[in-house]
């Protein structure tokens with residue numbers, strides 16, 4: 001129903017009542033209300049209205065009437081007032097947000113469209129999301145469309161129960177398909193992101209293992225030290241001790257194992273791969289590096305004929321670990337560091353088995 005004429009534009013009507021027919025236009029609403037408006041202001045706010053206003057009239061003396069039908073009178077009222085003042089309060093947005101979005105799209109008023117998009121995004125809920133999605137699609141509002149799709153995708157079970165979804169299933173199979181495809185793609189994106197994060201975490205841990213290996217073999221840690229130096233018994237655990245301790249046990253095992261790599265010992269094989277990884281990223285001259293097997297691996301590296309696929313995988317691993325090492329050497333904001341420290345840590349034996 002159309003509200004009695006106490007419209008915001010009436011505020012203008014006093015103002016425009018004394019002006020000539022060339023400067024005033026009347027907006028006719030579905031409820032039969034005539035809202036007076038400034039022709040120039042309306043024309044400058046909307047290129048669509050500008051075209052209508054500039055169209056020649058049949059009789060020069062006749063009033064210019066522009067019908068805006070199909071939306072509630074009060075929504076048109078708010079729309080006309082917005083074109084005059086660029087203002088619209090939250091209550092009006094709450095009541096007429098969807099109508100104002102449609103009007104802003106049809107009459108090409110980007111400022112109002114952006115206000116409506118933001119307001120509708122802020123008020124999205126399970127019950128309305130399907131209807132708002134359809135509107136966003138019709139009105140070419142990509143931000144709103146994406147937010148609706150994400151809400152549907154994240155709360156699909158609840159959305160499926162709404163009347164709007166049931167109606168859509170019966171009446172718009174193309175949009176239903178579009179939504180289901182978005183949900184599938186979102187799942188795929190989540191899986192990819194999870195996999196990427198797991199891989200990144202692995203490279204960071206391998207990079208830390210490389211730092212620890214270097215530190216154990218040059219300075220020594222609690223139970224293992226350089227071959228020519230006894231480890232200091234009173235040494236306090238280092239800052240990366242959870243990795244370092246594991247690595248020291250693995251080095252001790254490697255040194256004492258009877259089966260060794262050739263005998264099929266998995267633990268020795270992993271340690272051997274860590275030594276090899278060190279050698280691949282080691283930049284010290286052969287004579288100065290104290291990490292076991294570093295020199296041997298470097299010498300072998302040039303002669304060994306390896307499987308090309310395996311070689312490419314190994315090189316990729318080396319590059320990723322080098323990149324992770326470079327990144328972890330950069331100072332990170334405190335919050336980021338705290339987040340990283342909260343992540344569960346893999347034990348060193350597991351790291352290499354995943355990597356190789």
Ligand SMILES: [Zn+2]
Nearest residue numbers: 221238241244
């Ligand atoms: Zn240590």
Ligand SMILES: [Zn+2]
Nearest residue numbers: 257260265268
């Ligand atoms: Zn072993």
Ligand SMILES: [Zn+2]
Nearest residue numbers: 282289291294
């Ligand atoms: Zn080395």
